[in-house]
Amino acid sequence: MYRARDQVENEEWLAQLEQAADRLSLGTEARSRAQDLFLSTVPEKDRSKPAVIAASLYAGALIAGDERSQGDVADAVGVARLTIQQRWKGLLEEAGLRPPGW
Template identity: 60%
Template sequence: MYRASDRVDNEVWIDRLDDARRSLDLDEEAFATATDLFLSAVPDADRSKPATGAASLYAAALITGQERSQSAVAEAMDVSRLSVQQAWKPILEDAGFSPPTW
């Protein structure tokens, strides 16, 4: 869980999530889920936030049934596909979900 101040402290990153969500044509539910996942897993270091944001957005797309490729999400968030690949499962698990096994 996150504090309300986390949302204010990370407003720039939430805006980036929204921009990426729009470019991927994901709906508001996916954005809200991605925001919750991101704020629950947000790292202290700014350099890690783009990858966490991308992984959160990818995971949210899966949760809401709006799957997008790791490459597409990585491109929308301007990170490497490997960043998404390495971070999305731990974010899902920390949120109480079981990642798919495919």
């Protein structure tokens, strides 16, 4: 879980998450899930935040049934597809969710 202060401190990063969600045409539920995942697992170092944004968007869309490919999400955020592939399951586990077994 995250604190309200986390949201304020990460406004810039949440704006980037929203911009990428716009590029992906994600629905409201997917955006909300992605924000929650990002804020629940936000790293301290700024250089790691784009990777967490991408993994959060991918996982949030997956949870909401508004799935996008890892490549599409990577392009929208500006990270490598491999970054998402390596992070999204761990991000779900860190947030207390169980990733799919496929």
